[in-house]
Amino acid sequence: MKPLDPRLMRWARATRVFLITTILAGVITTAAIIVQAMLLATVITQVFQDHASLEQIWPQVMWLAGVVVVRALLAYVVEWSAFHSSARAKSQLRMAVLDHVVALGPEYLDSRRSGELAQLTGRGIDALDSYFARYLPQLVLAVMVPVAIIAVVITEDLLAAVIIALTIPLIPIFMILVGLYTRRQVDRQWRTLGILSGHFLDVVAGLPTLKAFGRARAQAQTLRDIGDRYRRTTMGVLRVSFLSALVLELLATLSVAIVAVSIGLRLVNGTLDLYTGLFVLILAPEAYLPLRMVGAQFHASADGIAAAEQLLDILDTPVPAHDALTEIPAKDAPFSVTLSAVSVVYPDRPVPALADVTFRAAPGRVTALAGHSGAGKSTALRVILGFVAPEPGTVRLQGAAGDDWTPATATRDSWLEQIGWLPQDPVMLAGSVADNILLGRPSAGIADVRIAARRAGLDPETLSQIVGEGGSGVSAGQRRRIGLARVLLRDAPVVLLDEPSAALDEETESLVVQAVAGLRDKGRTVVVVAHRRALLDMADEVIHLAAPDPDDLTAPAEQSVSLPGLGR
Amino acid sequence: MSTVAAERAVQPGEPTPLPSLLPGAPGSPVWRVLRAARPVGARLGLAALLGALAIGCSVALLATSAFLISKASLQPPILHLQVAIVMVRAFGIGRGVFRYAERVVGHDAAFRSLTDLRIAVYDRLAIIAPSGLGAYRSGDLLNRLVADVDSMLDLYLRVALPYAAALLVGAGSVLLLATVVPAAGIALAAALLIGGLVVPALTLRLTERTQRKVAPAMGQLTAETVTLVDGAAELIALGQAQDALDRIRRTDSELTAISGRAVVSGGVGAALGVLAQGGAVIAAVIFGTQAVTSGELDGVMLALVVLVPLAAYEAVQVLPASVIVFARVREAARRICAVIDAPDYTPDPDPVRPLPDPVPAGEFVVADFTAGWRPGDWVCEPVSFRCAPGESVALVAPSGVGKSTVGLGLADMVPVAGDERYGDVDLCDVGGDDVRRVVELVQQDAHLFDTTIAENVRLARRSATDAEIETVLADLGLGDWVAGLPEGIQTRVGRFGRAVSGGQRQRIAIARGLVAQAPVLIADEPTEHLDPENSAAVMAALRRHCANRVLVLITHDRAEADRCDRTVPVRSARG
Secondary structure: OOOOOHHHHHHHHOOHHHHHHHHHHHHHHHHHHHHHHHHHHHHHHHHHHOOOOHHHHHHHHHHHHHHHHHHHHHHHHHHHHHHHHHHHHHHHHHHHHHHHHHHHHHHHHOOOOHHHHHHHHHHHHHOOHHHHHHHHHHHHHHHHHHHHHHHHHHHHOHHHHHHHHHHHHHHHHHHHHHHHHHHHHHHHHHHHHHHHHHHHHHHHHOHHHHHHOOOOOHHHHHHHHHHHHHHHHHHHHHHHHHHHHHHHHHHHHHHHHHHHHHHHHHHHHOOOOHHHHHHHHHHHHHHHHHHHHHHHHHHHHHHHHHHHHHHHHHHHOOOOOOOOOEOOOOOOOOEEEEEEEEEEOOOOOOOOOEEEEEEEEOOOOEEEEEOOOOOOHHHHHHHHHOOOOOOOOEEEEEEOOOOEEOOOOEOHHHHHHOEEEEOOOOOOOOEEHHHHHHOOOOOOOHHHHHHHHHHOOOOHHHHHOEEOHHHOOOOHHHHHHHHHHHHHHHOOOEEEEEOOOOOOOHHHHHHHHHHHHHHHHOOOEEEEEOOOHHHHHHOOEEEEOOOOOOOOOOOOOOOOOOOOOOOO | OOOOOOOOOOOOOOOOOOHHHOOOOOOOHHHHHHHOOHHHHHHHHHHHHHHHHHHHHHHHHHHHHHHHHHHHHOOOOHHHHHHHHHHHHHHHHHHHHHHHHHHHHHHHHHHHHHHHHHHHHHHHHHHHOOHHHHHHHOHHHHHHHHHHHHHHHHHHHHHHHHHHHHHHHHHHHHHHHHHHOHHHHHHHHHHHHHHHHHHHHHHHHHHHHHHHHHHHHHHHHHHHHHHHHHOHHHHHHOOOHHHHHHHHHHHHHHHHHHHHHHHHHHHHHHHHHHHHHHHHHHHHHHHHHHHHHHOOOOHHHHHHHHHHHHHHOHHHHOHHHHHHHHHHHHHHHHHHHHHHHOOOOOOOOOOOEOOOOOOOOOOEEEEEEEEOOOOOOOOEOOEEEEEOOOOEEEEEOOOOOOHHHHHHHHOOOOOEEEEEEEOOEEOOOEOHHHHHHHEEEEOOOOOOOOOEHHHHHHOOOOOOOHHHHHHHHHHOOOHHHHHHOOOHHHOEOOHHHOOOOHHHHHHHHHHHHHHOOOOEEEEEOOOOOOOHHHHHHHHHHHHHHOOOOEEEEEEOOHHHHHOOOEEEEOOEOOO
């Protein structure tokens, strides 16, 4: 966590008008505070030394009231511009990250958890409020205000100015030193806090399991032991890291005390007058205030900065180049799908997800992918979609006219337009069931939606049923049927179905089989991942994918081809 | 961190030491959580005092400095100033030192209390889970509950302590000023009340109003983002990703607009604070001058009278920030107390019959038995069956009928109706833990803890040896997989078992049931999602390990059910 991350500063640029307003308000406030100190010193001196009456100092009191009103107005302006500076920067950062995430595509998103990302771009960014709105302007003020005050004090009392000028730089120096010493330990400690809440979550989430095995109560003592152990180590670190605040407070107040005593001693000698003494005394703490506030506001922004660093890391992830410019012409022509010697190795897994797989799925035929869980069936579909680049190997779409495309030669949009895909967990947007089916082909009419719904086993009555964001209000089975209807409506030349009959009863399963048969009869190229008999039986070809043997990474996938079944 | 290994025996039924966190305890949620800190009350009190001394030092520093300078201007012998000089220096050092001590003592106390709070919440959850958890069964809400408990740290450190310190310093400063110039003291009291109560109240209202308006928009933004990220692959495939982004963009600008409208009163609060402080200073100037003119006040004290309000206001300056935290933790406390107050739907019978030890073998007899998440809200028509040791019975129904709920009911984890006996023991008469000593349930969604495979299995029986565990895993078809792992069964499964695949996770959970030695084993869909080969291995292992036990299989697979000694259809109670 850096005090000033240049990457984050880029986003501050969007909001510089408001940042400058905040800083300007801070500078005028400082001027007002200097005037206020002059007025107070004048009033006290006149009453105490010159025995002035209330009437005689009334003009100064009125001025004082004026200064207070100006400061109040400025406080309002600071709040106002603080909001605007953070709102704009946050909004831009949020949308930039989401745009980038979509550009990075499924390859990237597969490795991230959605809840985490939503948290980061939602509340996580919100925690940046105090960074843009208060910390950044305060950083500028922390330099400007002490300089201004020292400049004013110099004209009145050189010695006090020297004391302030010498002690103020000590504060950041000591804080950096203490910070360097403690940062690693503090970071480690926050990770421990994460582990501790993680442990609590783990135990609470597993309560039904613990209870089933009669171990629930015994865990309370474990919680206490871990909590106590955590507290002791944390306090050990905090005792050190609080030192930086101690240094700050100590230097700030002790310097004021030194200034006060030196003023007192020179007043006794008669080398200084009361007005100057009071003026410097009132002003001295103000020189240290902005620095103290920087510390507090950096602390307040810590969560936001941590979130921002993760977001900026996302933004720094380079988008894989899709430099193909040729579009597959938009015509409703059949394509065969060919995988040639395709292997896929995910970077975080030692065993390849697919090893040397070759097959061809032809138009008007149903090609089933079978195999154990983990054998790479879904990965094969993602290869066909172009979301996973095989290494080595190729995937190609071949048309009847001899045209031949790969993800490297066709634009991604036109490639995907040839494909309809039913994933295992179809996406559900807030809206009606019909709206969700329409995602398959937004230009389709309601009549087509009805046909697709019926073929997917959905009751047409339910088309107007409301689906909540993320699919709340519809069952898992219904989601799959909506997903299937979407694919049927899309009516693309190539259809990829990932376990279309999972979680469905036998009656609905037979509807799915009929729908797949209908696609075959229309001459579509159907690739279906299947576990259950009904779909495997109707397939023209079954490709068995075997999970690669971890000991022999070069072993080719076992493949067997069965003859097309006669019964349809 | 080993979750399961380090546990120690605790006497069952040990009372929770925090009366305010017992279900149904009186008082507002925040108050109940605060009272739960009683065991560390002395430490918190000390921290509040130290915090007050820290701020008090800066008030005193300015006050004594003002007095010193005024006095010095009269050019007395330097000896007369010695006391003031020493005091100025002492206060100059005191502030930092007291602040440091306050933070150390306060954090220590807050961490102690947090542990107590965690355990109190856990104890209650252990009693009511899973039926009393209600909506908290979902992962997100559980996550929030854990975060809520953690956030109580802020209740102590950022709300209670600053307010206590402000109260002490405020009262002290007002008293000091009032003894010198009573009217100035009253003015300061008014300013502190505005700064400590009115401005925070304004801020609180603003925060609440903003939250009320912002929360739905924020919720929508989050939901839309989750959909976008989860469904990105399909949305991209459908060419709909840009539309989804535009939807989020619209929600985002709506969110910004809503929060913008609420910011006005925040500015009013800040301005009011400045006016209050300035007003107190001006009042001190006016009343102080009058007192000096009238001779009631020595002129040497005037600087002190004017500067004390300037410094004392610092005590309330942090309070608007405190109430924002307060608004947040109040909600968190409310949710915590709601969980604590959730009814226990599966109370132990009264009186509890002791379980004979050892339990004599006998027949497992279930008659007119049904279960549900709420008493009376039964998921299925009553079922009846009997099953002798070595036999197996299958509860069969399509998905969604509530077979799993019946399984939970048989293990006394949700409300039930009907009879359940094992041999001579009427399981309705014994306590829940004792029921589960007889009836072992392997849940479909069993939780894997973030520890090793071995520890996860050993959860079922502490005395299980590594060799036993390895054998059981091999029986379940995981032998090659375990052998291939560099650390074998000492491999960690990751948080929520994420480091292992779904099928492996499922079979590790089944291994628990095989290692446990309860006379009745209920296996809920043990082969769901497994391929035929592994399903066969799992079923064979279950039968082999239940040679002398009662095996109750919950399944939707007719073929599997037919291989049991008898099948019991489960019919939905909802038609």
